[in-house]
Amino acid sequence: MGACFSNQIKTDIASSSWLSSKFLSREGSKGSASATSFSHTPRTEGEILKNANLKSFTLGELKSATRSFRPDSMVGEGGFGCVFKGWIDETSLAPSKPGTGIVIAVKRLNQEGLQGHREWLAEINYLGQLDHPNLVKLVGYCLEEEQRLLVYEFMPRGSLENHLFRRGTFFQPISWNTRVRMALGAARGLAFLHNAQPQVIYRDFKASNILLDSNYNAKLSDFGLARDGPEGDNSHVSTRVVGTQGYAAPEYLATGHLSAKSDVYSFGVVLLELLSGRRTIDKNQPVGEHNLVDWARPYLTNKRRLLRVMDPRLQGQYSLTRALKIALLALDCISMDSKVRPSMNDVVKTLEELHVQKETPKEQPNLLQPSSDNNNKSPQAVNYPRPSIM
Structure with missing residues (x-):
């Protein structure tokens, strides 16, 4: 048992703007919850x-x-x-x-x-x-x-991270429609947390914490870093900075001010990962493309430029009109100004509208047949969430 865990680095970064390569230390959480409301954490x-x-x-x-x-x-x-x-x-x-x-x-x-x-x-x-x-x-x-x-x-399909970033001829990439459905499911989970009383901020939304059941339905896991949101007229709670590199909101990294909009930013990052098939931080990409958010941001505003971001394995499975709407939603979520980011309720509404649309991919050359959701291969072992390496 002693060798089955990842080595971790513990760092206190009260005034730092970056994260360690692993989960950092955290203060205790407050609050237990029911579907609609819950009491603050008992002390014993x-x-x-x-x-x-x-x-x-x-x-x-x-x-x-x-x-x-x-x-x-x-x-x-x-x-x-x-x-x-x-x-x-x-x-x-x-x-x-x-x-x-x-x-x-x-x-x-x-x-x-x-x-x-x-x-x-x-x-x-x-x-x-x-x-x-x-x-x-x-x-x-x-x-x-x-x-x-x-x-x-038990979640038989493992993590979104495991499916999204696997490469090889044996594995079928996640289809476009399945990716949209996964994004919608994860968004509904976050919206539920943000609507709880008191509010719950997930604080560690990332691809490896999204697990998939046998039908590829997305479910949030690993609540070890979750905590209660602000109360009353407060706009945020102040905490020690914890999380995983590439997913944390800039204002949280800089100040330790945590709000539901911090989760919205993280959701936008995962949405970009779903669109592009790229990890948020990937040193194997060309120079200038290591950070997905920084690289992709300029390409998310029009169809022609968006094609550079889209996962080439999805060619022929989507219309650019629909993809652009999701890209613009991701762009809103990763706004540097937390106040202009949408709420997760708004994100869910947008994705629900896009999910039910019956568009055919007419705007792309060299169309390929879309892969069926049932063709996705299930891994033999479930990759449960682990901290990402910086």
Whole structure:
């Protein structure tokens, strides 16, 4: 187990405008939530666990469900630790034989990792009482001696990052219509959080934190960095800067001022990744194109220039009229002025309108047949969220 987690660098950047290559340290989160409202975080561990709508598993139960955390049960890893596949009974939630009952993903906290007890509690605090189709469902937890584990619904298609950036003749790229549907699902998840009372700011929206079910429906995962939004007339909350390079809003990086519009910026970055098939930070790109936002911004305002940004693997699957509307939405989301960014409610409305449009790709030469959503290949192992490297 000791070697299954990524090494991390912990940095306090109270006055810095850049992020470390990994998740940074964070203050404790406030707030547990239901679908519409929730109370502030209780101050003791027992109160938090008591208030969460989750099953308390024993370590023995999770060992039985995952075949004693055998190596061939491991399906992913991240800053938190390793993730194992298991099975439990649908009704009693008791361990069941492999292949029977419902499939679960069990994350086991690595004792030596930097993402520790606070993040574990934050995950319980939020996902334990938040419920939405576009949020990964947290089934339960285990707290036994020094062992801390989290039990989720299993997401068989892995992460958006895994599908979007894979290359090779064996893998079919995600189709255009599927990308639009994924963007809409993720946007609905963020809008739900922003409309909660008190508001929840996700604070770590990125491709690796968007998991996909068997039908490629997008669900947000990993709430270890989430926190309550501003209250009353306050426009923001002041926090230590944490997150992943390339996705954080500029005003948050510069001042530590966090608002729902910080999440909107991050959403705009992921929208650009979906359009382009490029990572937000990619040193393998030509000089001047390492930072996706900086490079793509000038090309998002007209059809002819937009073609330079669009993923060439999508040729023939979309009309430029529709693609331009999504590019302009992304441009609004990544505005340097947070006040002019749209709300996630507005983003959802725009994407819903675009999602139902039945346009045919008439504006591009050398059209290729669009790939079917069913042709996407499912990875053998689920890549659960991990911090990106700077």
